Amino acid sequence: MTDEPTVLTATGLGKRYRxxxxxxxxxxxxxxxxxxxLVGPNGAGKSTLLNLLTGLLTPTEGQLRVFGQPPGRPATLARVAFVAQDRPLFDGFTVADMLRFGRHLNPRWDPGLAEERLxxxxxxxNRKVGKLSGGQQAQVALTVALGKRPDLLLLDEPLSNLDPLARHDLMRSLMAAxxxxxxxxxxxxxxxxxxxxTCDWLVVLNxxxxxxxxxxxxxxxSHRVLTGPVELADRLPADVALIEDSRTDRQANLLVRNGSAPILDHRWSNRPASLEELVLAYLRRPEAAALPRPALTGA
Known part of the structure; x- marks a missing residue:
């Protein structure tokens, strides 16, 4: 739970297709x-959530608010930019044409920011979009989104189909922006x-x-990786949640969520979990949840 002002809240949100x-x-x-x-396997609902946030889809149940308002209202849309997974650019347009297109659609358009960034x-x-590399096309799509001067930027798989250097360059320029x-x-x-x-907040959809x-x-x-004798695996403190359990005949490797009591047994090797370890452990256990739902979402 956080005292910071919220940009988006969802309560009991659901979307059904037939x-x-x-x-x-x-x-x-x-x-x-x-x-x-926003992390999750294919079919987890990531793109659906992003489309709900833009107002392109409407919820089947529950409540969703962006800047305190339902998504899709004109005042809300003016503050939100969205780059879809297929990077909606026009191959026959020049890059300058794309900037003119962005200017006509967005009242808060900042031509200086867009041109300086490119x-x-x-x-x-003067280069046609269809002649650009995949990394350059991703940067043009991001530039059009940033030129809108949004308060909320939504990016659906912006790194897909990019080589490692292009991914690095895109993330670096995004963080600078x-x-x-x-x-x-x-x-x-x-x-x-x-x-x-690059990210400081995590949402896992599964x-x-x-x-x-x-x-x-x-x-x-709050998540630790424990490695130790297998007989210790069934003697964890009561308030320590076991998220992932991997054992051999002699050794146990556990990912746990800490309780209030520290794990003091010196036979455990104890280290912090990495982001990848944490995400994969939860994805392997769809029934597990890391935290109680924020109280803010019940408002």
Whole structure:
């Protein structure tokens, strides 16, 4: 739970396509100014959640608020930018055409920011979008979104189909923009390693439900990896939650969520969990949840 002002809140949020629930019973609250890693396997509901936040979809049940208002209202849309997974650019347009297109659609458009950003990336304005590399196209799509001067930026798998260098360059330029403008970002990605040094809030979606939602540092601090004799695995303190349990005949490797009592047995090797270890452990156990649902989402 956090005292920071929230950008988006969801309470009991659900979205159904005919008989299939893409999201069900989702509750979360995301503070302003955070860079949010939205993580989950294919079909977990990540794209559905992002489309709900933009107002492109309407909830089947529950409540969703962006800046305190239902998504899709004109005042809300003016403050939100969305880059979909397929990067909606027009191959026949030049880069300059894309900037003119952004200016006509967005009353808060900042031409100086967009042109300076592309110049810094050495992307020529007279080049047709279809002739750019995948990394350059991703940067143009991000530039059009940032030129809108949004308060909330939603990115659906922006790193997909990019080579490692292009992924690094995109994330570096994104973080520079976040530091300069101070916006909130929700970033959906399968590539957990690219998120560890850029995101400070984590949301894990699994089978259409929120498993984890919280400050990344707090989550990593509260989860430990224990390695020790297998006979110790069944003697954990009562308030320590076992998230993942891997054993051989002699050794146990556990990922646990700390309770109030420290684990004092010196026979355990005890270290903090990495982001990838934490995410994978929860994805392997869809029934597990890291934290109680935030009280803010019940408002």
């Amino acid at each position: 008989r299939l629930w893409a999201l069900r019973g989702c509750s979360l609250a995301v503070p302003a100014g955070r860079v949010v890693a 110049a810094a990336l050495d992307i020529p304005l 976040v530091a300069e403008v101070g916006l909130t970002v929700v970033l959906s990605s399968h590539i957990v390693a690219d998120l560890e040094n 089978r259409g439900r929120v498993q984890v939602s919280g400050d990344l540092e707090d989550l990593l601090t």
